[in-house]
Amino acid sequence: MLSRGEKNLLGNIFRREGIKELSLETTERISRETGLSLRAVEYFALENGVIPRKYARNIGSFTLAGQKKLLASKVMIVGLGGLGGYVLEELCRAGVGEIVGVDGDAFEETNLNRQLLATVKNLGQKKANKARKRAAEINQAVVVSSFVSKVENLPETAWQGVELVFDCLDNIESRLYLEEKTKNLGVPLVHGAIGGWYGQVGIVWPGSNLLTKIYQERKKGIEQVLGNPPFTPAVAASLMVALGINCLLGTLEKENVFYFFDLKNLEFEKINL
Amino acid sequence: MKIEIRLFATFREGRFKKDVWELPEGTKVIDVLNRLGIKPEEIAILLVNGLDAEPDHVLKDGDYISLFPPVGGG
Known part of the structure; x- marks a missing residue:
């Protein structure tokens, strides 16, 4: 450096x-x-x-x-909504040195119940732009670049030097694209998904294809019926950041496991896949 | 033979969290799913004894099945 x-x-x-x-x-x-x-x-x-x-x-x-390793690291957050807002917040405070934020959407009223970056003042503004501003409020040493874009349409240059990707997406189709993309890049993917009081997190090591296995041809999850209450994304995002930082520090065992949590019954299940 | 069934999240609704069933030898996971009224396509993660399994898996005494629905929100 x-x-x-x-x-x-x-x-x-x-x-x-x-x-x-x-x-x-x-x-x-x-x-x-x-x-x-x-x-x-x-x-x-x-x-x-x-x-x-x-x-x-x-x-x-x-x-x-x-x-020092975190400060020298470059990561990408794909999706800056419920999960991505909290992931960004924690990565900036942790001092992860370079962050690429990706989201094509603007804030809507329905985001206000759970998305850290969504405020009344922000409605209608692009999430990726707000992410950059928020990062600057917390930690100006962190270099943040943002893309108002769907992950499928990112320029190749956006991926340059990225050593870890956070899957904070809200739809299965794009998640499967991201799994394929990170597999081809040889970069680990920190996955998180939520629905109602429930969520799952895990690391998709390149080539393990865990998301393809779990989602298959499915288009929808239980969130379509249960919605997404305020507390579930915060928990899932914190678990994702803990996993991601552990991965960046090289202290995480490379195994194909997912963690499923149930906040209604306060249960936490480790799943070997 | 005795088989334990563990359901997670929405699968518990109108059913149970954990139950032990007495089933005939040769019973497959799909037979259990049919009796539960859960279609294989509704399941994201299907485990037998904590390991990834398919619906045509033949069960043996003392096995436990875990079923998780898909979550995809963010």
């Missing part, structure tokens, strides 16, 4: 100022002084044992090396 010259430049500043902990203000100032990105300054800090204060409460759960 940093050239030797950039490291020397930052090293001199950190030494001169005796920086032991990095505040937002200091990060911004050093970024201005050096012309380097906020992300680069944070990355350098972590590499040298200095914790950016905004990540202080991540440490303990993530090591400094882990936090």
